[in-house]
Amino acid sequence: MGPIIPINDISMEINFLIAFLVGLGFGFALEQAGFSSSRKLAGMFYGYDTVVLKVFFTAAITAMLGLVFLNYFELIDLGVVYINEYYIESAIIGGVIMGLGFIVGGFCPGTSVCAAAIGKIDAIAFLGGSFLGILAFGETYPLWENIYMKNYLGGLKLSDAVGISDGLLVFGVIAAAVLMFWIGEWAEKRFGRPDITKEI
Amino acid sequence: MAHHNYVTGTKKYMNPYVAGIMLGTVLLLSFYLTGRGLGASGAMKSAVVSTVNVVAPEYTQGSDFYGKYITGGKNPMNSWLVxxxxxxxxxGFLSGALAGRLTWKTEHSPNITARKRIVLAIIGxxxxxxxxxFGRGCTSGAALSGMATLSLAGFVTMMSIFGTAFLFAYFFRKNWI
Structure with a gap:
């Protein structure tokens, strides 16, 4: 029964080895998809390359379907699985600032590590910038503390918030993703930039 | 292309849907093994907290933000995410090596200089x-892993990241297209 590590008493060394191996797969998949290229990632927002949409939603669907099935067959105790805690204001404000960082910088933290690994200098710069941003938050934390802690709703699931079953929500996400994939494929033809695609 | 791609043969990148299933499987494995998803910014926070702790240990202990990561002599670098x-x-390095993509390069649009690209990358x-x-996690930890567990926080963070980037894309188009 999963999750294996929290349920069984696994040593810290093995735990960190598993972390490293999981990261290895994570980095490999990101790089193979082309997430090591900022111009490929930015293509999402101009329509010439929608790989971000395709990879992100395929991955999310694979994992959420997997969790639903593991739970159904009683192979995982979802009570032990971490559900992100929801604070209304901080999730939105944080997301907006990150979105701005995405369009200005061309990476997110995970993809910048992956791109830095193959020698992208802009990714190393982004990574350096992210340390500065985290430091800036840490240093100015008292200014944000109130809004950061405001409206705590706990580990709330979207399915519970709207009052539908997990399975129905997953079905809805899959339907929405298929529609978005179709739009993505259309956008790549409509907004195609062979000059850029050739280079990345 | 100068080097042979040992993963996909003649194509430069893996099919995005196949890569997505691969990434999703890694994410699912992470949940099954550890009860948590993937992350990235958390590890960078660990590095920042450690650095601040070396420079000013007393200040770090007293801080509401940094303090919780070092209480009881904890080393923030001893974390799963790191x-x-x-x-x-x-x-990433292995994938790049197998696909023949290892080169030092500043990727930028011909409209801007490499120097401007670096400055924008630092600001971004x-x-x-x-x-x-502020949002308690980035695209990996909050948006992707958060959505996989169907958490409301995950969906809200995802929509706010991508929505904002789409909203501002027009103003930054010269940097990319």
């Missing part, structure tokens, strides 16, 4: 780093 991100570095990184702390 090892996971080291794995990302090695995994700083915004993303700041936002990831």
């Amino acid at each position: 090892f996971q991100v080291l794995g990302v570095l090695v995994g 990184g700083a915004l993303f780093g700041f936002g990831s702390q």
